[in-house]
Amino acid sequence: MSEMRIVLFGAGGYGDVYVQSLLKDHCRENYVLAGVVDPYIDRAPGREALRQAGVPVFDTPEAFYREHAADLAVIATPIPLHEEQACFALEQGSHVLLEKPIAATAEAGRRIAQKARECGRVLAVGFQWCYDRAMLELKADFDAGRLGAPLDVRALVLWPRDFAYYGRGTGWAGKKRDAQGREIYDSVASNATAHYLENMLWLTGREFQGAAITDFACETWRANDIETYDTAVLLAQLDNGAKLTYVVSHAVEPGEMQNPVFEYRFEKGVARFGGLGQTGSELTFTFEDGQVKRYGVTHPDSREKIWTMMDVLREGAKLPCPAEAALRHADAIEKMRERRPEAYVFRNIARNSERVWVPGLGAKLIRCYKERMLLSQAGEERV
Ligand SMILES: NC(=O)c1ccc[n+]([C@@H]2O[C@H](COP(=O)([O-])OP(=O)(O)OC[C@H]3O[C@@H](n4cnc5c(N)ncnc54)[C@H](O)[C@@H]3O)[C@@H](O)[C@H]2O)c1
Known part of the structure; x- marks a missing residue:
């Protein structure tokens, strides 16, 4: 895979850890942060850094995918959004790194896992x-x-x-x-x-x-x-x-x-x-x-999750948290x-x-x- 396109859902709260890693960690270069989805971006600590890096921000996943594609969606949004957003990203062809817990209920978690199988995409969960x-x-x-x-x-x-x-x-x-x-x-x-x-x-x-x-x-x-x-x-x-x-x-x-x-x-x-x-x-x-x-x-920390996910997608490495x-x-x-x-x-x-x-x-x-x-x-x- 050439340059990996990553979209991040949720840039504040724990999502800020991903913003910092993706913008500042230069140990892996072969990716681009293609966009961020967060309707409350004004409250995110990394908003200025994202703006300076030229990362486009969208209010909804639909708005992002209308204009862009992503190989990997990193989802760090509140728990009630996990199922809807993970399934949507999978349907759009993205692999997904989803923050823990997988979902609000085990049943919802199983529906996301089933969706990943149907879409032939990798679903990883972020228990670091x-x-x-x-x-x-x-x-x-x-x-x-x-x-x-x-x-x-x-x-x-x-x-x-x-x-x-x-x-x-x-x-x-x-x-x-x-x-x-x-x-x-x-x-x-x-x-x-x-x-x-x-x-x-x-x-x-x-x-x-x-x-x-x-x-x-x-x-x-x-x-x-x-x-x-x-x-x-x-x-x-x-x-x-x-x-x-x-x-x-x-x-x-x-x-x-x-x-x-x-x-x-x-x-x-x-x-x-x-x-x-x-x-x-x-x-x-x-x-x-x-x-x-x-x-x-x-x-x-969060960086290992991203780099491991890249290794899984690029080199077929074993995913430790399926x-x-x-x-x-x-x-x-x-x-x-x-x-x-x-x-x-x-x-x-x-x-x-x-x-x-x-x-x-x-x-x-x-x-x-x-x-x-x-x-x-x-x-x-x-x-
Ligand atoms: N791995 C860890 O150690 C760790 C630590 C803390 C939280 N988390 C997980 O991260 C997730 C987020 O938790 P949090 O405490 O950061 O939540 P939070 O409420 O602080 O929100 C996180 C971000 O999601 C954004 N958001 C809200 N609605 C959105 C929407 N519709 N679309 C896109 N973005 C939206 C918020 O604006 C915020 O920037 C949860 O699953 C939580 O369990 C993981």
Whole structure:
């Protein structure tokens, strides 16, 4: 393929990361940013840089495709738009790199995957850990049997979020549906900390197909005035035999912030990233005899997704995050929603002008993570 034509849907919010990469990263030259689709471009931080680079901006995908073609559409728009925009781009002949989660529901995700098959186009999902060099090395060791079978995989993320987070963009955060009735189901588990649930399923699945949940218990909770939940605990059994523990929250007080920690126990040792009270950077595997394999510092950023997608399209490289892998995450989220259609409301909520939080929640969630228990079992009270 000669020069690759790329269109970006959504230039603000997370889309700005793509704007910066596509405009400023010169390690790959053989592409052109053929256009940007964003009806609110005036709010995008990169609008001036896009203007200076001469990148045309359109209000709708239809307007872009009326005048241009694109080999690749990168879609970083709000979740309720994923299905409609991804299917449209595929129908126009573009391959698609779609931001996570694949869609608001697993069914919608499957419809996008079906559309990609019908159109004969590649559909990649933007869970960046799947594209990270260190993580891919660990994955290769798992696939080659060097880690043994997965036994117990756990992840903990406590990221406080304020009112500005929930009010951002077009106001879809924490909602079940938008004003047009389109499904959203945005939550702490489908959005900001989605990566850490997806990673456990992806890493321990066969090749890049992901593992599935066969049995589970879960609780979802909220302190914020949202329709979904800002705190979740999922204790699951996977079809590969492993137990999964996923503990995440946006409702802890800032002093209890905990960057992602994960600990994955396999027959032959333990993979680790981060630790309690620490911010992780390095991925390691400690074998039973104490030997440590260092996979190096992780760089799960957006650039790898774009360059990998180019390699997939140009050289037939293997796509590490196909729809099948992302659908495992969507299935898990849906199971949680079916089991807990309404979140519990925390009894003890503190607030100031910026945010709400639940005093002491972080310590209880750490207990859930360590002892594999639900939050109510750790003593949290609901209304
Ligand atoms: N991979 C990651 O780490 C990561 C991080 C944050 C968000 N995301 C994902 O990125 C996506 C966008 O999330 P966000 O928080 O940036 O959302 P956002 O509400 O900030 O919007 C992103 C951009 O989409 C634009 N937009 C709105 N309606 C549009 C339309 N009809 N057509 C084209 N553009 C439109 C907005 O103007 C904005 O510039 C979501 O899928 C989210 O889960 C991924």
